[in-house]
Amino acid sequence: MAARLTKAERAYARKVKDAVQLLFFTHHRLPGVRGWELRKELGSDWMNVLDVLDKQLKPLDLQVTRAFDEPDIVEPTGAQLQDARYYVTLRGTVDQKAAKTIGWRIDDIAGLAVSVAYLISKQGKSPRADVERVLEEKLPGWRVKLNVDRYIQQGYLGEDEQGVMYLDWRSRAEIDTKKLVDLVVGFGKKDREA
């Protein structure tokens, strides 16, 4: 019995290692791996393997995250789980000092935050001109266009042929939108209440 258990454990450990290679290394133009690719490589218990990996990543402050193509999915079906894209992300958050070391200026971060929050308030869609107008309140015009292009290029924001902006895959994977909106709306509340 003990030997059989060890065998099963060994098989799981191997699958977890395979999952690490799939999730950490860049395989496509975009990071992350589709659920069906994971299922193909890890077998039918791929979701359990991801759970085990997620637990093992916890001490390293990392986690396995998934993002659906459709942002409104709450209770995903099996097919939607297989279509979702899976990533490893930081479990905790970064501070301003750390953000600077990974190439982000404070202006860039604030610009992205404002764009994301504005788009959420507009139900996820808004003309680019409106987004830029909001950003121009606090950032110089020449910088606004550059920044918006950069956010699009990095996959945080998307823009369709009509110039309508939306939250793209990286925002869905990396940003806890509810927390962001709560923090923005709740800003200064304590001070005002006091």
Add this chain to the structure above:
Amino acid sequence: MSELESVISLCRMVQSGKIEPFDIDFEYVMGVIRKHYPGIKDVKDFCLDAEALKELSSVLDRQNKWIEHKSSTLYKDPFMLSQSLMRMDIGAVADAFLKSWHPIVEMEQISARTLAESLSYWGGLIPLDERWQTEEVAERETGTATLQQARERGLVLTEGFAELLEGFWRELGERAGVGGAVEYWDWIGAETYSDTVYRAYITVFMVSHGYANVTRDRITEETVIIHNPEPSRDPERPKVSLPLMVDYEEWKLWRRG
């Protein structure tokens, strides 16, 4: 611009986020569509009417989503949100973002295994001057051949192309059963690579002319050719363009079984 075209454009402004979904007066738009319906004279008018209905139904869909969004925990009054954003200095906005940001971790690295595999590939790669050897061209006297001779040399088909496709279609029916399926390589695979390419070439036409279908399982990556019991030879039917892979290495693997 006609009245119908104006309401279509109005509805599209909702789709692009230029106006809010509830800024559209459903009764008014519906009234315009109703007013124009009895006056439809030709297909163009009919299409315009259908388009207006389609755009209005999209507005209803957006209104529904708007209510769902408003009732969700994510909803915050847009005005309140934008006022908060304006009140905050850049540092505070950045801080709020960083507290809700979990960046993706990814690595770009060459592993020892990849290096070993690449070296082995390099070792087996035939030099360019061998791979790209130019064909020896020799001058020949021109001559004539009979139709029979041309057929024997495979330059002219012995039967019409439609008959050829029908022949393959019958073979597929025999091998897969009527309406049945056969695995892609088992169908195109032949003794020689050139015969295999030929079968794949004919298969493309079988699919585009409605004699067979192809499906590919995205998970198992298995491709099957399905016999179509009733080929649709309607020349008006849009043709399907189908790229098929006939990889030489895969053919060798298939031959080895």
